[in-house]
Amino acid sequence: MxxxxxxxxxxxxxxxxxxxxxxxxxxxxxxxxxxxxxxxxxxxxxxxxxxxxxxxQHGLSGPDFFLLAELRRRGEPFQATPGELTQVLVRSSGGTTKLLDRLVAVGHITRVANPDDRRSTLVQLTDNGRRLIDVALQDHLAAEATLLQDLDPADTSLVIDLLWALTSRLRAWTRPD
Incomplete structure:
Protein backbone atom coordinates (compact mmCIF):
# COMPACT_ATOMS: atom_id res chain seq x y z
CA MET A 1 0.00 0.00 0.00
CA GLN A 57 -11.00 16.26 -15.25
CA HIS A 58 -10.02 18.78 -17.93
CA GLY A 59 -7.49 16.50 -19.62
CA LEU A 60 -4.54 18.35 -18.08
CA SER A 61 -1.66 17.34 -15.84
CA GLY A 62 -0.62 19.60 -12.99
CA PRO A 63 2.31 21.02 -15.01
CA ASP A 64 0.04 21.57 -18.04
CA PHE A 65 -2.36 23.50 -15.83
CA PHE A 66 0.34 25.70 -14.34
CA LEU A 67 1.83 26.58 -17.72
CA LEU A 68 -1.54 27.48 -19.23
CA ALA A 69 -2.50 29.41 -16.09
CA GLU A 70 0.77 31.35 -16.24
CA LEU A 71 0.08 32.41 -19.81
CA ARG A 72 -3.53 33.30 -18.93
CA ARG A 73 -2.43 35.34 -15.92
CA ARG A 74 -0.25 37.54 -18.12
CA GLY A 75 -3.27 38.92 -19.98
CA GLU A 76 -3.49 39.75 -23.68
CA PRO A 77 -1.76 38.55 -25.79
CA PHE A 78 -1.16 35.66 -23.32
CA GLN A 79 2.53 35.23 -24.23
CA ALA A 80 5.86 34.48 -22.59
CA THR A 81 9.28 33.31 -23.66
CA PRO A 82 10.17 29.70 -22.94
CA GLY A 83 12.87 31.01 -20.57
CA GLU A 84 10.35 33.06 -18.59
CA LEU A 85 8.11 30.01 -18.27
CA THR A 86 11.03 27.84 -17.17
CA GLN A 87 11.87 30.32 -14.42
CA VAL A 88 8.33 30.88 -13.18
CA LEU A 89 7.40 27.20 -13.26
CA VAL A 90 10.70 26.18 -11.62
CA ARG A 91 11.46 23.52 -14.20
CA SER A 92 14.50 22.55 -16.20
CA SER A 93 14.69 23.92 -19.73
CA GLY A 94 14.39 20.36 -21.07
CA GLY A 95 11.31 19.73 -18.94
CA THR A 96 9.76 22.96 -20.16
CA THR A 97 10.49 22.06 -23.79
CA LYS A 98 8.75 18.67 -23.39
CA LEU A 99 5.78 20.35 -21.77
CA LEU A 100 5.59 22.98 -24.52
CA ASP A 101 5.83 20.35 -27.26
CA ARG A 102 2.96 18.36 -25.71
CA LEU A 103 0.72 21.44 -25.34
CA VAL A 104 1.48 22.59 -28.91
CA ALA A 105 0.57 19.11 -30.19
CA VAL A 106 -2.88 19.25 -28.57
CA GLY A 107 -3.52 22.83 -29.69
CA HIS A 108 -3.50 24.62 -26.32
CA ILE A 109 -0.51 26.82 -27.16
CA THR A 110 1.43 27.88 -30.20
CA ARG A 111 4.93 29.19 -30.80
CA VAL A 112 5.13 32.57 -32.54
CA ALA A 113 8.05 34.69 -33.69
CA ASN A 114 9.38 37.08 -31.07
CA PRO A 115 9.19 40.58 -32.59
CA ASP A 116 11.82 41.83 -30.11
CA ASP A 117 14.36 39.07 -30.80
CA ARG A 118 14.42 37.25 -34.14
CA ARG A 119 16.52 34.48 -32.57
CA SER A 120 13.74 33.39 -30.22
CA THR A 121 10.07 32.53 -30.12
CA LEU A 122 7.21 33.33 -27.81
CA VAL A 123 4.75 30.83 -26.42
CA GLN A 124 1.16 31.96 -26.84
CA LEU A 125 -2.11 30.61 -25.50
CA THR A 126 -4.50 29.61 -28.28
CA ASP A 127 -8.23 30.40 -28.13
CA ASN A 128 -8.80 26.73 -27.36
CA GLY A 129 -6.19 26.85 -24.58
CA ARG A 130 -7.73 30.01 -23.14
CA ARG A 131 -11.21 28.51 -22.98
CA LEU A 132 -9.82 25.37 -21.37
CA ILE A 133 -7.74 27.13 -18.72
CA ASP A 134 -10.59 29.50 -17.85
CA VAL A 135 -12.85 26.55 -16.98
CA ALA A 136 -10.06 24.50 -15.35
CA LEU A 137 -8.93 27.45 -13.25
CA GLN A 138 -12.45 28.17 -12.05
CA ASP A 139 -12.96 24.53 -11.04
CA HIS A 140 -9.53 24.26 -9.43
CA LEU A 141 -9.94 27.41 -7.34
CA ALA A 142 -13.36 26.19 -6.21
CA ALA A 143 -11.78 22.90 -5.10
CA GLU A 144 -9.05 24.76 -3.20
CA ALA A 145 -11.65 26.97 -1.51
CA THR A 146 -13.62 23.90 -0.48
CA LEU A 147 -10.53 22.36 1.09
CA LEU A 148 -9.78 25.53 3.05
CA GLN A 149 -13.32 26.52 4.03
CA ASP A 150 -13.26 25.08 7.55
CA LEU A 151 -9.78 26.32 8.42
CA ASP A 152 -9.32 29.43 10.52
CA PRO A 153 -7.95 32.24 8.30
CA ALA A 154 -5.49 33.26 11.03
CA ASP A 155 -4.16 29.68 11.21
CA THR A 156 -3.89 29.60 7.42
CA SER A 157 -1.92 32.87 7.44
CA LEU A 158 0.38 31.55 10.15
CA VAL A 159 1.06 28.35 8.19
CA ILE A 160 1.83 30.40 5.08
CA ASP A 161 4.24 32.65 6.99
CA LEU A 162 5.97 29.65 8.57
CA LEU A 163 6.29 27.86 5.25
CA TRP A 164 7.84 30.94 3.61
CA ALA A 165 10.27 31.29 6.52
CA LEU A 166 11.26 27.63 6.23
CA THR A 167 11.53 27.95 2.44
CA SER A 168 13.94 30.84 2.91
CA ARG A 169 16.08 28.79 5.29
CA LEU A 170 16.02 25.76 2.98
CA ARG A 171 17.12 27.91 0.02
CA ALA A 172 19.95 29.41 2.05
CA TRP A 173 21.01 25.89 3.08
CA THR A 174 20.86 24.37 -0.40
CA ARG A 175 22.11 27.40 -2.33
CA PRO A 176 24.82 29.05 -0.26
CA ASP A 177 26.35 32.02 -2.05
Whole structure:
Protein backbone atom coordinates (compact mmCIF):
# COMPACT_ATOMS: atom_id res chain seq x y z
CA MET A 1 0.00 0.00 0.00
CA UNK A 2 1.50 3.38 -1.03
CA UNK A 3 1.55 6.32 1.36
CA UNK A 4 -1.22 8.04 -0.60
CA UNK A 5 -3.53 5.16 0.34
CA UNK A 6 -2.88 5.45 4.08
CA UNK A 7 -5.12 7.72 6.16
CA UNK A 8 -3.41 10.88 7.49
CA UNK A 9 -3.74 9.72 11.10
CA UNK A 10 -2.07 6.43 10.18
CA UNK A 11 0.72 8.34 8.43
CA UNK A 12 1.24 10.50 11.52
CA UNK A 13 1.35 7.36 13.68
CA UNK A 14 3.84 5.81 11.25
CA UNK A 15 6.08 8.88 11.52
CA UNK A 16 5.87 8.73 15.33
CA UNK A 17 6.89 5.04 15.23
CA UNK A 18 9.88 5.92 13.05
CA UNK A 19 10.89 8.65 15.53
CA UNK A 20 10.62 6.19 18.42
CA UNK A 21 12.76 3.68 16.52
CA UNK A 22 15.42 6.32 15.86
CA UNK A 23 15.44 7.21 19.57
CA UNK A 24 16.28 3.56 20.30
CA UNK A 25 18.72 3.08 17.40
CA UNK A 26 20.53 6.38 18.02
CA UNK A 27 19.68 7.69 21.51
CA UNK A 28 22.44 10.27 21.10
CA UNK A 29 20.47 12.05 18.33
CA UNK A 30 17.23 14.01 18.50
CA UNK A 31 15.07 12.95 15.54
CA UNK A 32 12.32 15.48 16.36
CA UNK A 33 12.92 17.55 13.17
CA UNK A 34 11.91 14.45 11.16
CA UNK A 35 8.33 15.05 12.35
CA UNK A 36 8.03 18.38 10.54
CA UNK A 37 9.98 17.36 7.45
CA UNK A 38 7.99 14.11 7.14
CA UNK A 39 4.72 16.01 7.42
CA UNK A 40 5.90 18.50 4.79
CA UNK A 41 7.04 15.76 2.41
CA UNK A 42 3.77 13.84 2.78
CA UNK A 43 1.70 17.02 2.41
CA UNK A 44 3.71 17.97 -0.67
CA UNK A 45 2.93 14.65 -2.31
CA UNK A 46 -0.74 15.07 -1.42
CA UNK A 47 -0.79 18.58 -2.90
CA UNK A 48 0.70 17.23 -6.12
CA UNK A 49 -1.91 14.47 -6.22
CA UNK A 50 -4.61 17.09 -5.60
CA UNK A 51 -3.36 19.24 -8.50
CA UNK A 52 -3.21 16.24 -10.79
CA UNK A 53 -6.72 15.06 -9.79
CA UNK A 54 -8.18 18.55 -9.97
CA UNK A 55 -6.82 19.22 -13.44
CA UNK A 56 -7.27 15.69 -14.86
CA GLN A 57 -11.00 16.26 -15.25
CA HIS A 58 -10.02 18.78 -17.93
CA GLY A 59 -7.49 16.50 -19.62
CA LEU A 60 -4.54 18.35 -18.08
CA SER A 61 -1.66 17.34 -15.84
CA GLY A 62 -0.62 19.60 -12.99
CA PRO A 63 2.31 21.02 -15.01
CA ASP A 64 0.04 21.57 -18.04
CA PHE A 65 -2.36 23.50 -15.83
CA PHE A 66 0.34 25.70 -14.34
CA LEU A 67 1.83 26.58 -17.72
CA LEU A 68 -1.54 27.48 -19.23
CA ALA A 69 -2.50 29.41 -16.09
CA GLU A 70 0.77 31.35 -16.24
CA LEU A 71 0.08 32.41 -19.81
CA ARG A 72 -3.53 33.30 -18.93
CA ARG A 73 -2.43 35.34 -15.92
CA ARG A 74 -0.25 37.54 -18.12
CA GLY A 75 -3.27 38.92 -19.98
CA GLU A 76 -3.49 39.75 -23.68
CA PRO A 77 -1.76 38.55 -25.79
CA PHE A 78 -1.16 35.66 -23.32
CA GLN A 79 2.53 35.23 -24.23
CA ALA A 80 5.86 34.48 -22.59
CA THR A 81 9.28 33.31 -23.66
CA PRO A 82 10.17 29.70 -22.94
CA GLY A 83 12.87 31.01 -20.57
CA GLU A 84 10.35 33.06 -18.59
CA LEU A 85 8.11 30.01 -18.27
CA THR A 86 11.03 27.84 -17.17
CA GLN A 87 11.87 30.32 -14.42
CA VAL A 88 8.33 30.88 -13.18
CA LEU A 89 7.40 27.20 -13.26
CA VAL A 90 10.70 26.18 -11.62
CA ARG A 91 11.46 23.52 -14.20
CA SER A 92 14.50 22.55 -16.20
CA SER A 93 14.69 23.92 -19.73
CA GLY A 94 14.39 20.36 -21.07
CA GLY A 95 11.31 19.73 -18.94
CA THR A 96 9.76 22.96 -20.16
CA THR A 97 10.49 22.06 -23.79
CA LYS A 98 8.75 18.67 -23.39
CA LEU A 99 5.78 20.35 -21.77
CA LEU A 100 5.59 22.98 -24.52
CA ASP A 101 5.83 20.35 -27.26
CA ARG A 102 2.96 18.36 -25.71
CA LEU A 103 0.72 21.44 -25.34
CA VAL A 104 1.48 22.59 -28.91
CA ALA A 105 0.57 19.11 -30.19
CA VAL A 106 -2.88 19.25 -28.57
CA GLY A 107 -3.52 22.83 -29.69
CA HIS A 108 -3.50 24.62 -26.32
CA ILE A 109 -0.51 26.82 -27.16
CA THR A 110 1.43 27.88 -30.20
CA ARG A 111 4.93 29.19 -30.80
CA VAL A 112 5.13 32.57 -32.54
CA ALA A 113 8.05 34.69 -33.69
CA ASN A 114 9.38 37.08 -31.07
CA PRO A 115 9.19 40.58 -32.59
CA ASP A 116 11.82 41.83 -30.11
CA ASP A 117 14.36 39.07 -30.80
CA ARG A 118 14.42 37.25 -34.14
CA ARG A 119 16.52 34.48 -32.57
CA SER A 120 13.74 33.39 -30.22
CA THR A 121 10.07 32.53 -30.12
CA LEU A 122 7.21 33.33 -27.81
CA VAL A 123 4.75 30.83 -26.42
CA GLN A 124 1.16 31.96 -26.84
CA LEU A 125 -2.11 30.61 -25.50
CA THR A 126 -4.50 29.61 -28.28
CA ASP A 127 -8.23 30.40 -28.13
CA ASN A 128 -8.80 26.73 -27.36
CA GLY A 129 -6.19 26.85 -24.58
CA ARG A 130 -7.73 30.01 -23.14
CA ARG A 131 -11.21 28.51 -22.98
CA LEU A 132 -9.82 25.37 -21.37
CA ILE A 133 -7.74 27.13 -18.72
CA ASP A 134 -10.59 29.50 -17.85
CA VAL A 135 -12.85 26.55 -16.98
CA ALA A 136 -10.06 24.50 -15.35
CA LEU A 137 -8.93 27.45 -13.25
CA GLN A 138 -12.45 28.17 -12.05
CA ASP A 139 -12.96 24.53 -11.04
CA HIS A 140 -9.53 24.26 -9.43
CA LEU A 141 -9.94 27.41 -7.34
CA ALA A 142 -13.36 26.19 -6.21
CA ALA A 143 -11.78 22.90 -5.10
CA GLU A 144 -9.05 24.76 -3.20
CA ALA A 145 -11.65 26.97 -1.51
CA THR A 146 -13.62 23.90 -0.48
CA LEU A 147 -10.53 22.36 1.09
CA LEU A 148 -9.78 25.53 3.05
CA GLN A 149 -13.32 26.52 4.03
CA ASP A 150 -13.26 25.08 7.55
CA LEU A 151 -9.78 26.32 8.42
CA ASP A 152 -9.32 29.43 10.52
CA PRO A 153 -7.95 32.24 8.30
CA ALA A 154 -5.49 33.26 11.03
CA ASP A 155 -4.16 29.68 11.21
CA THR A 156 -3.89 29.60 7.42
CA SER A 157 -1.92 32.87 7.44
CA LEU A 158 0.38 31.55 10.15
CA VAL A 159 1.06 28.35 8.19
CA ILE A 160 1.83 30.40 5.08
CA ASP A 161 4.24 32.65 6.99
CA LEU A 162 5.97 29.65 8.57
CA LEU A 163 6.29 27.86 5.25
CA TRP A 164 7.84 30.94 3.61
CA ALA A 165 10.27 31.29 6.52
CA LEU A 166 11.26 27.63 6.23
CA THR A 167 11.53 27.95 2.44
CA SER A 168 13.94 30.84 2.91
CA ARG A 169 16.08 28.79 5.29
CA LEU A 170 16.02 25.76 2.98
CA ARG A 171 17.12 27.91 0.02
CA ALA A 172 19.95 29.41 2.05
CA TRP A 173 21.01 25.89 3.08
CA THR A 174 20.86 24.37 -0.40
CA ARG A 175 22.11 27.40 -2.33
CA PRO A 176 24.82 29.05 -0.26
CA ASP A 177 26.35 32.02 -2.05
Missing amino acids: GNSEIAPTALAAQVERVLAEWRVARPDLDPTPFRLFSALAIAGRQVQEFYDASTA
